[in-house]
Amino acid sequence: MFVVLVYDTAAERNPLVLKTCRRYLHWVQRSVFEGELSAAQYRALLAALRTSLDLGYDSIRIYRTRSPHLVETEWLGRETGNQDSIL
Amino acid sequence: MFVVLVYDTAAERNPLVLKTCRRYLHWVQRSVFEGELSAAQYRALLAALRTSLDLGYDSIRIYRTRSPHLVETEWLGRETGNQDSIL
Numbered sequence: 306m307f308v309v310l311v312y313d314t315a316a317e318r319n320p321l322v323l324k325t326c327r328r329y330l331h332w333v334q335r336s337v338f339e340g341e342l343s344a345a346q347y348r349a350l351l352a353a354l355r356t357s358l359d360l361g362y363d364s365i366r367i368y369r370t371r372s373p374h375l376v377e378t379e380w381l382g383r384e385t386g387n388q389d390s391i392l
Numbered sequence: 393m394f395v396v397l398v399y400d401t402a403a404e405r406n407p408l409v410l411k412t413c414r415r416y417l418h419w420v421q422r423s424v425f426e427g428e429l430s431a432a433q434y435r436a437l438l439a440a441l442r443t444s445l446d447l448g449y450d451s452i453r454i455y456r457t458r459s460p461h462l463v464e465t466e467w468l469g470r471e472t473g474n475q476d477s478i479l
Contacts, residue, residue: 364467366465367465368396378453382446
């Protein structure tokens with residue numbers, strides 16, 4: 306599946322959330338990750354994030370499609386991100 | 393089409409970017425908007441954003457699918473956003 310993840314977490318938890326997301330996805334923009342994951346990887350990512358978050362305060366929004374080919378992506382302005390830090 | 397838009401813009405331009413995005417999309421999380429747009433609305437949104445941005449500094453990442461039914465969405469933690477401010 307293709308996953309886009311946007312996090313809005315307290316500053317003190319950002320390093321751990323970033324580290325967890327980088328294990329599974331590409332960083333593309335401030336607070337945005339994307340990438341292709343298997344169902345097992347997706348479950349592992351969510352489980353890892355749940356242990357890192359304060360679920361009453363932090364917020365993560367996730368979008369999934371079956372394939373990246375179903376999604377058109379576009380930049381306006383500066384293209385950020387990188388392609389390293391992937392499983 | 394279904395559109396997800398994430399902006400990373402300089403603080404002084406945020407109010408204008410927010411105002412522009414709110415004319416077309418739902419705010420769902422800090423710096424994230426989503427919604428259904430026609431092709432004409434999408435073009436109008438991009439044209440409005442281009443006049444608001446410093447394209448050498450600001451960054452907007454956009455994801456589009458043909459239909460919202462192609463996208464599974466999920467929250468981890470706090471569900472933010474609202475359903476007002478739509479065209």
